[in-house]
Amino acid sequence: MAGPETYEVVVIGGGPGGYTAAIRAAQLGLRAALVEKEEKLGGICLNWGCIPTKALLKQAELYRLFQRAGEFGFTVGQVGFDWKKVIQRSRQVSERLSKGVDYLMKKNKVEVVRGRGCLAPGPKVEVRDTKGTVVNTLTARHVIVATGSRPQTLPGVQLDGNQIITSREAMVLDQLPKSLAIIGAGAIGVEFAYFFNAFGTQVTLLEALPQILPREDEEVAGILTKSLAKQGVQIATGVQVSSVKAGAKGMEVLYRGKEGEVVLKAEKVLMAVGVVGNIEDLGLEALGVKTVKGAVAVNERLETSAKGISAIGDVVGAPQLAHVAAAEAVAAVEFIAGHQRAPIDRSSIPFCTYCQPQVASMGLSEAQAKKAGHQVKVGRFPFSASGKALASGESEGLVKLVFDAKFGELLGASIIGAEATELIAELGLAKHLEATYEELIHTIHAHPTLSEGVMEAAGEAFGLALNL
Ligand code: NAD
Numbered sequence: 001m002a003g004p005e006t007y008e009v010v011v012i013g014g015g016p017g018g019y020t021a022a023i024r025a026a027q028l029g030l031r032a033a034l035v036e037k038e039e040k041l042g043g044i045c046l047n048w049g050c051i052p053t054k055a056l057l058k059q060a061e062l063y064r065l066f067q068r069a070g071e072f073g074f075t076v077g078q079v080g081f082d083w084k085k086v087i088q089r090s091r092q093v094s095e096r097l098s099k100g101v102d103y104l105m106k107k108n109k110v111e112v113v114r115g116r117g118c119l120a121p122g123p124k125v126e127v128r129d130t131k132g133t134v135v136n137t138l139t140a141r142h143v144i145v146a147t148g149s150r151p152q153t154l155p156g157v158q159l160d161g162n163q164i165i166t167s168r169e170a171m172v173l174d175q176l177p178k179s180l181a182i183i184g185a186g187a188i189g190v191e192f193a194y195f196f197n198a199f200g201t202q203v204t205l206l207e208a209l210p211q212i213l214p215r216e217d218e219e220v221a222g223i224l225t226k227s228l229a230k231q232g233v234q235i236a237t238g239v240q241v242s243s244v245k246a247g248a249k250g251m252e253v254l255y256r257g258k259e260g261e262v263v264l265k266a267e268k269v270l271m272a273v274g275v276v277g278n279i280e281d282l283g284l285e286a287l288g289v290k291t292v293k294g295a296v297a298v299n300e301r302l303e304t305s306a307k308g309i310s311a312i313g314d315v316v317g318a319p320q321l322a323h324v325a326a327a328e329a330v331a332a333v334e335f336i337a338g339h340q341r342a343p344i345d346r347s348s349i350p351f352c353t354y355c356q357p358q359v360a361s362m363g364l365s366e367a368q369a370k371k372a373g374h375q376v377k378v379g380r381f382p383f384s385a386s387g388k389a390l391a392s393g394e395s396e397g398l399v400k401l402v403f404d405a406k407f408g409e410l411l412g413a414s415i416i417g418a419e420a421t422e423l424i425a426e427l428g429l430a431k432h433l434e435a436t437y438e439e440l441i442h443t444i445h446a447h448p449t450l451s452e453g454v455m456e457a458a459g460e461a462f463g464l465a466l467n468l
Contacts, residue, residue, distance in 0.1 A: 007033045009336065010125045010140035012117035012282070015043020017313030017325030018146035019101050019110075024333040026108035033138055034110050035117035035127055041101040043148055045322040047094050048168045053191055055090035056171060057354045060198035064356070071393060081199065083176050090171065119143060119283035123308045126283075142308050142336045145289075145296060146329070147282065149275035149314035154183070157244045157271065163251050164244060164269045167192065173268075177201050181253045181266035183241055185212035187353045189272035190224070194355030197233045204234040204264055206255060211237055213353060217365040217400060217414035224416060227357055227396060236262075244269050277315040293317075300343035302332035310336065324349055348431040352421040357397045360424035363412030363431050366402050375405040379437070379461025381453040383417045385468055388448035394418035399457040401427070401437075408436035408462065419450055426454055437462050 009025040011018045014036035025032035040047055059081075066079040105112050115127035115135055123143045127136035151166035153159050161169050167188050180196050182189045185207035197203045205212065205228070211221040212228075212235060225235055239257040246252070253264040277295045290297045290305040295317030302310045310332045313325030327344045334341050353359040369376045382398045383389035397417025404411055413427040430440060440458035445451050452467075459465040 006139040006141075007031045007111075008141045009033075009144060009333065010035065010117075010138050010142075011144045011146055012119075012125060013043065013146035013148055013278075013313070013315075014038075014041040014101070014112070015146060015148050015313060015325065016045045016322040017148070017329045018043065018144070019104065020326040021144050021146060021312060021329035021333050022110040023104060023108050024330050025336075026110050028333065028337045030333070030337065032108075032110045033113050033125075033140075034105065035113045035115065035125060035138070037114075037116040040095075040098040041105065041112070042094075042098040044150075046097050046101065048171065050322050051097055052090040052094045052171050053167070053195075054354055055093040056086070056195055057191060057356075059086050059089065060195045061356050064198050068393070083199075084174075086199075087172055113138065116281070118281065119145075119287050119289070119309065121287065123287065123306075140308070142310065144329075144332055144336075145282065145284075145304070145309065145311040145315060146313045146325070147278040147315045149277050149320055151271060152274045152276045153271050154241060154244070154273060159271060163246060163267075164271065166271055170196075170270050177267040179250070179266040180204070180268050180270060181206065181251065181264050182270045182272055183244070183253070184208075184272035184274065185235070185237070186214070186272060186274065187351075189270070190228070190353055190355050190359075192270055192272065193228060193233045194231070197228070197231055202234075202266075203232070204236070204266065206239045206241060206253070206257075206264075207235075207237045208239060208241075209237065213359060215351065216353075216359055216361055218367060219400065220359060220361070220398075220414045220416045223397060224355070224357065224359055228355070275314060275320055277317065279315060301335040302328055303335070319349060319351070321349070321351070345432050348428040350421075350424045350428050352424065354421060357394075357417045358420035359414075359416050360420040361412065361414040362424055362428045363410070364402060365412055365414060366400070369402050369404075369411045374411060376411065377403045377405045377408075377437075377461040379403070379457040379459065379465070381457035381460055381465065381468065383450070383453060385456075386448070386450060386453050388450050388452070389418065391448065392418065399423070399453040401440075401454070401457045401461055403437050403458075403461050408438060410435055410437070410440070410458075413454075415453075417450070417453075423451055423454060426451060437464075 008030035009032045022032045022034040069076045125138045179202040193205045239255045241255045243254045250267045288306045296311040312328035314320040350362045379401045384395045389395045400414045402412040437458040445455045
């Protein structure tokens with residue numbers, strides 16, 4: 001039996017990976033502790049990522065919708081906003097959810113230990129205060145490293161938290177910047193481009209690769225590029241940024257693009273070029289935990305190279321998404337508990353970007369499916385043909401589904417449009433269950449809904465669309 005200071009599972013890091021692991025361990029009757037260095041539980045996702053940004057993005061969406069009031073038959077005066085309140089609301093949402101995690105820890109009798117966790121032989125977890133003094137030592141049968149990630153920057157570009165910022169500062173700016181250069185057009189770059197542009201900032205989005213949202217379907221990225229450009233975002237792809245420095249008036253970003261060397265002037269620069277795992281000062285090396293390219297190396301059971309130590313979430317590398325971290329957390333704990341279960345299904349992970357129009361995908365894009373050697377059938381359904389989309393004033397975008405031509409199995413899905421991030425769930429389930437187009441078209445979808453677009457796109461791939 002475990003003694004008072006001995007835990008079956010000690011988790012380092014209280015983000016969506018870590019706290020989920022602690023809950024699952026407790027559910028399985030394993031004595032669990034969660035070590036967290038920050039004051040608030042929930043990690044980047046709840047405090048400085050997914051949740052506060054989704055509050056901000058909803059506010060941007062509403063602001064733009066109010067501006068369209070006339071289209072819906074409303075007469076309203078000049079629509080304005082109070083920037084401080086816009087920010088405040090997003091902080092309140094975060095605060096509330098973080099308290100929710102405190103409650104979940106209590107409910108599940110997970111011991112929350114404050115301080116910076118570091119691995120020691122045993123395995124043990126030493127907990128240090130801000131001065132680095134060891135204030136607690138926890139003996140664990142299993143340790144789960146869930147320390148997350150932090151924003152990366154470019155070589156030679158120093159983040160200063162004021163003029164050269166990351167998403168963390170961008171979500172709590174005292175004032176709306178007049179202009180903003182965003183470097184990197186992944187999910188963070190695109191979401192903040194949409195957000196600041198909606199509130200009136202002059203936004204320029206710079207992306208090194210040939211398209212924005214490089215991991216998304218080319219056609220979908222093209223539709224989003226046009227839409228954001230129409231909304232007022234300046235977009236340059238295929239650029240090489242060579243320097244970011246303070247000029248006489250604000251910042252200057254020097255880059256080489258299709259039009260040659262450009263000096264872009266902006267009040268602030270937001271770095272959104274990806275994240276890097278928090279693998280430092282954890283004692284990984286001393287315990288023989290291998291890392292590869294800045295991420296903790298794990299097998300399908302989320303075990304590291306050191307006995308008794310697992311790792312989950314952003315710290316194990318891409319895709320660095322909260323929902324992947326949570327799925328890994330459940331799997332890691334169940335493997336520790338000796339369950340006979342399959343590794344997590346990585347083939348149907350949803351990828352979501354919450355700008356408007358929203359973008360969501362899972363599985364293989366058309367290009368990836370072809371590259372993988374599939375003969376494909378592709379079905380599209382534009383929301384301009386959807387009754388629900390027209391009624392809602394949201395007719396932009398489409399559902400695009402990719403099937404294997406031989407057996408009709410769903411290989412992947414890409415959606416751009418209103419509620420794309422909700423609609424993708426059905427397709428993730430379909431892929432997980434190895435469904436074919438027939439299951440999708442034989443499932444009766446409510447009318448009128450945006451989800452009918454999924455059924456119609458499946459039909460369209462095989463010449464069976466009814467409303468096109
Ligand atoms: P990312 O890796 O998704 O995107 C970074 C982008 O920067 C890429 O498109 C890359 O090509 C580009 N880039 C890299 N170097 C560049 C350079 N020198 N010049 C111009 N562009 C350059 O990373 P992110 O957007 O910073 O997000 C970080 C992580 O957080 C990702 O794993 C992301 O998936 C996740 N995230 C997810 C969501 C969501 O699911 N909605 C939202 C925010 C963040």
